[in-house]
Every structure is written in structure tokens, then in C-alpha cells.
Amino acid sequence: MRLLRTSWPRETADAVTAAARQSTGSKEDVLAAVQLANGRWAAGTRAAVYLPSDTADADRRVGWECIERANWDSEASVLHIYETTDFGTPLRATELKVDDPGRFGQLLRERVDASIVVQRHVPLAGKRGVRIVGRRNPATTDAEVTWNIVLDKGLEPTQPGVVDAAEAALQQVRDEFGI
Known part of the structure; x- marks a missing residue:
């Protein structure tokens, strides 16, 4: 029996793989993930971050180069992620309610900086x-x-x-x- 050395459910990894294959045609492995207060997950790979979409059964793939910035509000336990937009239009903001962003927050900073x-x-x-x-x-x-x-x-x-x-x-x- 092979043990998975991850802290996120297999369903999260499977959802990321499915979303990656649909948008890029290739597989992406989850490097870090965080469970949201509502029970959903956000995950990061080498190429993108997967954020919850408006529909409960889908994730939204956002390439790291499309993230303008992110910040952690520890008092409100909210991770704010801002996506780049066309010049002169407001940034698209996503708020993730989490207890602690942990490794996902570190990955977010590292990959955005690397982009x-x-x-x-x-x-x-x-x-x-x-x-x-x-x-x-x-x-x-x-x-x-x-x-x-x-x-x-x-x-x-x-x-x-x-x-x-x-x-x-x-x-x-x-x-x-x-x-």
C-alpha cells in the first residue's frame, strides 16, 4: 500500500488534475492546499492556483502570472488574492476564509514572486x-x-x-x- 504524503483529500488532487487537463491538456500535481471555512479547498501547483468558482463542483484555474498580489488578514482569517486585469479596471478580488494559510500561503507568495x-x-x-x-x-x-x-x-x-x-x-x- 502506498501512503500519500499530503494533507488534502484525494478529491482535491483529482479535481485539480481534471481542471488542468481541461484548460491545458496536461496533468498538474498539487504542491500545497488549504481547506476553506466552507469546506471547499484551494490548491496550488507549479503552474497555477486553483480557486473555488461560483459553482460548487468546479475550480477556477489562474496562472501564477495572473496574480497581482495576495495578503493575509490574520484578524479576520481571510486570505485576499488579487488577479491582474486590463489597464484601468479594478483588480479581481477573491477572499478565502481559512484558519491558517500555512504552506499554501507560502507557496502563493513564492510562485507569485517567481512569476x-x-x-x-x-x-x-x-x-x-x-x-x-x-x-x-x-x-x-x-x-x-x-x-x-x-x-x-x-x-x-x-x-x-x-x-x-x-x-x-x-x-x-x-x-x-x-x-
Whole structure:
């Protein structure tokens, strides 16, 4: 008899495998998982995080390069995960109610950090500016780099010249790094 050295149920691993095969055509192994207060699970693999979807019987696959940031609110026991979105639109937020994120929280931080290829702050108006972030999936070295533009507080895409300046900053960073 082979013992599994995991702390999540086999159903979680099977659900991740099924979701991975549906979205990528390949198998992904769970590296860490956390049980939510409602009994559902969130899991992480080398390539993606699997978050509960709106339907009870499905998980949503989000590549690590699509996670902008995450933070842990210990007082509320909530893990906040923010996904990247198109420039000028609010980040997609997911709240996971958990007792302790444990190894899943560590994996989340490690994989999001590993997805960042380049990060540069470019001033646009005094000290306020734009953060240009190039990300790629850390599971493969030949993945395409995706770019995010994040404006500092006090700058809005509706302000005159901000979008043009942000796009120029993006091009400057891409040229500098040859990406």
C-alpha cells in the first residue's frame, strides 16, 4: 500500500488534475492546499492556483502570472488574492476564509514572486507614477511575458495624458529589457 504524503483529500488532487487537463491538456500535481471555512479547498501547483468558482463542483484555474498580489488578514482569517486585469479596471478580488494559510500561503507568495520577470517604477507626475510589471508563468522558461501597468494612488487613467505616459513607460521598459 502506498501512503500519500499530503494533507488534502484525494478529491482535491483529482479535481485539480481534471481542471488542468481541461484548460491545458496536461496533468498538474498539487504542491500545497488549504481547506476553506466552507469546506471547499484551494490548491496550488507549479503552474497555477486553483480557486473555488461560483459553482460548487468546479475550480477556477489562474496562472501564477495572473496574480497581482495576495495578503493575509490574520484578524479576520481571510486570505485576499488579487488577479491582474486590463489597464484601468479594478483588480479581481477573491477572499478565502481559512484558519491558517500555512504552506499554501507560502507557496502563493513564492510562485507569485517567481512569476515576476521585471518590475520598474516610472515617475509620471512628480513622485507619482506607474509600476510596470512583466510576468511569465514560472513553470516554464519559454512562456510569453505578460505586462501590467499599475498606477500610483492619485493617478487615474481618465486624467489627461496619463494613459499615453503609461504606455510610453511600458514601451521604455520593454525596450530596456529587450522583451
